[in-house]
Amino acid sequence: MTSTAITKFLESYLTDMEGQPGFWRGIHDDVSLFVFSDDEHDRVRVMAPIGELTELDPEVLQVLLQANYDRALDAKYALRGREVWSVCVHPLATLAPDDFVGFLDQVVKLVKNTGTTYASTELVFLAGPEDEGGSTETGGSELQ
Numbered sequence: 001m002t003s004t005a006i007t008k009f010l011e012s013y014l015t016d017m018e019g020q021p022g023f024w025r026g027i028h029d030d031v032s033l034f035v036f037s038d039d040e041h042d043r044v045r046v047m048a049p050i051g052e053l054t055e056l057d058p059e060v061l062q063v064l065l066q067a068n069y070d071r072a073l074d075a076k077y078a079l080r081g082r083e084v085w086s087v088c089v090h091p092l093a094t095l096a097p098d099d100f101v102g103f104l105d106q107v108v109k110l111v112k113n114t115g116t117t118y119a120s121t122e123l124v125f126l127a128g129p130e131d132e133g134g135s136t137e138t139g140g141s142e143l144q
Contacts, residue, residue, distance in 0.1 A: 002039055003092075006035065006044065007019075013101070013104060014026025014027060015028070023036055023037075028104065032049060033108070038092075042091050043091060044092050044095060045089045047087045048107050049083060050086055051084055052082050052083055063118060064077040072106075074102065074120065075106035075109070077110070084114070086106075086110040088103040
């Protein structure tokens with residue numbers, strides 16, 4: 001896939017789309033999405049803001065890291081300072097249109113599932129016996 005192809009695809013996927021080849025932003029299912037691509041470096045990044053950590057609570061960070069391991073598939077949680085983002089990064093050269101749709105949808109779903117299942121898809125890989133209860137409680141710290 002190329003940045004030009006991504007532009008054409010995003011025109012039908014996003015509302016309120018702005019941008020140009022290499023950087024776009026828009027809305028999908030009430031989630032703000034940012035898409036960056038670089039043909040020369042063979043990368044595309046899809047990201048959506050989730051919120052800001054009111055405090056750097058180790059329990060919240062543990063939930064996000066655990067979700068990256070067993071409940072987030074291609075989309076992952078990422079931190080920028082205290083900002084929490086849903087992010088997916090992939091090589092452009094091997095990116096198929098169907099995969100790109102999946103990446104966009106996973107980034108959106110991870111945003112929407114933060115605070116409940118913390119999952120980007122229906123697929124969950126259980127990490128071990130401690131996961132059998134399926135708890136995603138965070139002990140009171142919240143993302144805003």
